[in-house]
Amino acid sequence: MKLKADLRDVTLALSEALDLVGVDDVGHGKRVGLMAxxxxxxxxLQGAELAFLFDLGTLHxxxxxxxxxxxxxxxxxxxxxxxxxCETGWELLNGYAPLVAMALPxxxxxxxxxxxxxxxxxxxxxxxxxxxxxxxxVDALRTMYRDQGAMPxxxxxxxxEIRSRARTQFDPELVDxxxxxxRTEAFWLMLEPRSIQSFVQDMHxxxxxxxxxxGDLWQLALIFSRIVDAKSPFTAEHSRGVAALAKLLARRLxxxxxxxxxxxxxxxxxDVGKLRVPDEILDKPGGLDARERGLIHAHSFETYxxxxxxxxxxxxxxxxxxxxxxxxxxxxxxxxxxxxxxVEARLLRMADIFQAMVQDRxxxxxxxxxxxxxxxxxLVRQGRMEPLFVDLAASCGEEAxxxxxxxx
Numbered sequence: 001m002k003l004k005a006d007l008r009d010v011t012l013a014l015s016e017a018l019d020l021v022g023v024d025d026v027g028h029g030k031r032v033g034l035m036a037x038x039x040x041x042x043x044x045l046q047g048a049e050l051a052f053l054f055d056l057g058t059l060h061x062x063x064x065x066x067x068x069x070x071x072x073x074x075x076x077x078x079x080x081x082x083x084x085x086c087e088t089g090w091e092l093l094n095g096y097a098p099l100v101a102m103a104l105p106x107x108x109x110x111x112x113x114x115x116x117x118x119x120x121x122x123x124x125x126x127x128x129x130x131x132x133x134x135x136x137x138v139d140a141l142r143t144m145y146r147d148q149g150a151m152p153x154x155x156x157x158x159x160x161e162i163r164s165r166a167r168t169q170f171d172p173e174l175v176d177x178x179x180x181x182x183r184t185e186a187f188w189l190m191l192e193p194r195s196i197q198s199f200v201q202d203m204h205x206x207x208x209x210x211x212x213x214x215g216d217l218w219q220l221a222l223i224f225s226r227i228v229d230a231k232s233p234f235t236a237e238h239s240r241g242v243a244a245l246a247k248l249l250a251r252r253l254x255x256x257x258x259x260x261x262x263x264x265x266x267x268x269x270x271d272v273g274k275l276r277v278p279d280e281i282l283d284k285p286g287g288l289d290a291r292e293r294g295l296i297h298a299h300s301f302e303t304y305x306x307x308x309x310x311x312x313x314x315x316x317x318x319x320x321x322x323x324x325x326x327x328x329x330x331x332x333x334x335x336x337x338x339x340x341x342x343v344e345a346r347l348l349r350m351a352d353i354f355q356a357m358v359q360d361r362x363x364x365x366x367x368x369x370x371x372x373x374x375x376x377x378x379l380v381r382q383g384r385m386e387p388l389f390v391d392l393a394a395s396c397g398e399e400a401x402x403x404x405x406x407x408x
Contacts, residue, residue, distance in 0.1 A: 005312030007098055007212040007220075008055070012203065013310045014224050014269075015058040020276035020302060021070045028074055028139055031191050033057025034199055035135035035181075038190070039174075042181045053131070054203060056102050060109050060132050062223075063088030065231040067278045073136075074143040082110045088230075092223050098216060105129035109136060113171045130171045134178055137169075138162060142191065155188050214261050221268035228271050232282040235271070237406075238355060243267030244406035246351035248399060249392055250344065262316050263344045270320040270348060273302025300324050301333040319345045323352050326384050339386065350389040353379075355404040369397045 019026040033054040040053045063085035064070055072079050090107035093099050108116060108129040116126045141161055145154040159179055166175040181187060189195065225239035247264040255263070274282070277299055281292045288296065304321030307313050322345035325331035325338040331349075338346055357372045367375065373394055379385035393400045 005212050005217060005310060007216060008051075010212070010217065010220060010310050010313070011055065011099070012058070012200070013306055014220070014272070015055075016306050016309075017224060017272045017275050018059065018061055018064070018227075020273070020306075021061075021064055021067055026276075027193060027196060028070070028143075029058040029061055030196050030200060031057075031139045031142075032060060032132060032135045034190060034196060035138060036131050038187060039131060039135070039177050039181045043177060051203070052101070053128070056105055056128065057132055057135060059089075059093075059099070059102060060106055060136065061085065061089070062092055062106065062227065063090075065227045065275060074140050077137060077140060086110050092226065096219055096223060098220075105132060109133045112169045113174075114168050127171070127174070131174055131177075134162065134170050134174055138178070138182075139191075142188075155182065155185075214265075217265055218261070218268070221265045224272055225268040228274055231274060231277075232279065235274075235282065238359060239268050239271055241355040241359065241404045241406050242270060242348070242351045244403040245355055245400060246344075246348050248396065248403040249347050249351060249389070252392055252396055253343070253347070255344070259344060263319060263348065266316045266319040266344070266348060267351060269307060269316070270303060270323050270352065271299065272306055272320075273299035273304075276302050297324075297332045315342070315344070318342070319348055321345075323348045325349065327386060328383060330384065346386065347389065350376075350385070350393065351404070353385075354393060354400065358401060358404050369401050373397070 015029060018029050034057070036053040036057040037050055040050045045053070061070075061073065064073065069085060072082075073085075086107050086109055090103050093103040093106055104121075104125045105128040108121065108125065109132045111129070111133075113126070113130050113133075116130065138158060141158045142154075145157070159182060162170065162175055162178060166172040190199070222240070225243070229235055229237050229239050243264045244267075246267040247260050250260045250263050277295055281288065281295055284292070300321050300323060304317055307317035307320055310317070319342060322334065322336065322338070322341050325334060325336045325341060325345070326349075327337060327339045329335045329337045331338060338349065354372060354376065357375055358366045358369075360366045373390065376385060376390045376393065380387045380390055
C-alpha cells in the first residue's frame with residue numbers, strides 16, 4: 001500500500017516537532033543544521049552530503065522530549081548525564097533504515113573528539129558527529145549570550161571559547177573550518193528566525209519526490225510517538241494505544257484499508273504538539289490554572305501546524321488536529337461541531353478518551369472495561385459523545401481493551 005508523501009518532506013516537517021521542546025526558545029535543531037550546512041559548503045560539500053548535514057543537525061536531539069533537558073542543552077556547555085539523550089536518539093534511529101546513517105553521529109554528538117579518536121570510531125562518523133557537536137555547543141553559547149545584546153557583538157567571545165577546546169572537545173581541523181565560516185556578521189544573522197524560515201522553505205523546495213511506503217511512514221510516526229510519550233510518565237505509551245484502538249474501530253466500522261492505515265498514523269502523531277507543553281504542566285498532579293489549561297489546549301493546534309505542511313498528509317493532519325473537538329462545538333482548539341467532521345477524526349477522539357481512561361496513570365489506576373463504558377455513556381448523556389462510537393467500542397469490548405493497551 002502506498003501513500004503519496006515524500007519521506008524527506010515528512011522528516012523535515014516532523015523535525016519541527018523536536019524544536020517545540022524548547023517552548024520559548026524554538027529552533028535549536030534548525031540552527032545546528034544550518035551551521036553544519038554552512039561549514040559543509042566551505043568544506044566543498046554539495047548536494048546530498050550537504051542535505052545530510054542539515055538533516056542530521058535538525059534531528060540530532062531526537063532523543064529529547066523533556067523541556068528540562070532542553071534547557072540544559074541550550075544553557076550549559078556540559079553537564080552530568082548529557083549522553084543519555086544521545087543513547088535514546090541512537091536507539092530510535094538505529095532500527096529505521098531510511099535514517100540509520102544518522103544513528104551513530106547522534107549517539108556520539110556529546111562525546112569529546114579526543115575520546116572518539118582514542119576509541120577508534122570510524123573517521124567519517126567522527127567528522128559528522130563532531131561537526132554537529134561543535135555547532136550544538138555554539139548554539140548553546142549563543143543562547144547564553146542572547147539576552148546581552150545583538151548576537152554579532154558576542155561572536156568573537158564564542159569563537160574564542162570554541163578555539164580553546166580544539167584537540168580536546170573538538171577536531172582542530174573542524175575548529176579552523178568553523179572559524180573561517182563564522183568570521184562574517186552574515187553567519188550569525190542567518191541564525192535569526194526569519195532567515196532560518198527562508199532557508200527551511202528552500203530545503204523543502206529542493207526535495208525530490210519519493211513515494212514512501214505506508215510501512216516507512218508508520219515506522220517514522222512510531223518513532224515520533226515514542227518521543228512524545230516519553231515526555232511524561234502520565235502519558236507513556238498513550239499514542240501507540242490510541243493508534244491501535246482507532247485502527248480497530250475503523251475496521252469495525254467498515255472503513256477501507258487505506259483509511260485505516262492513515263488513521264493509525266494520525267493516532268501515532270495526534271499528540272506531537274504536546275512537545276511544546278512544559279514538563280511541569282504535564283506532570284502536575286493537581287488541577288490546572290487558566291494559563292496552564294491554555295497551553296494544554298494549544299497542543300492539537302501545534303500538531304496541525306506541523307503536519308499540515310506535509311504533502312500527502314492533508315487528511316492525516318486534520319484528523320489528528322480535530323481529536324479534541326466535541327459535538328456542539330464545545331471542544332478545542334477550533335471549536336468545531338465534531339458531528340460535522342470526518343468520521344476518522346471522530347473515531348480518533350473516541351480512541352483518545354478510551355485509552356486515557358483504561359491506562360494506568362501515576363495518580364490513579366486505569367479503569368476496567370465496564371467503568372470506561374459507563375464514563376463514555378455519561379459523555380453521551382451530556383451531548384459530548386456520539387452514541388454510535390460508544391456502541392461500537394462496547395461491541396468489541398475486550399478487543400478494544402487489548403488494542404488500547406497495545407503500548408503497555
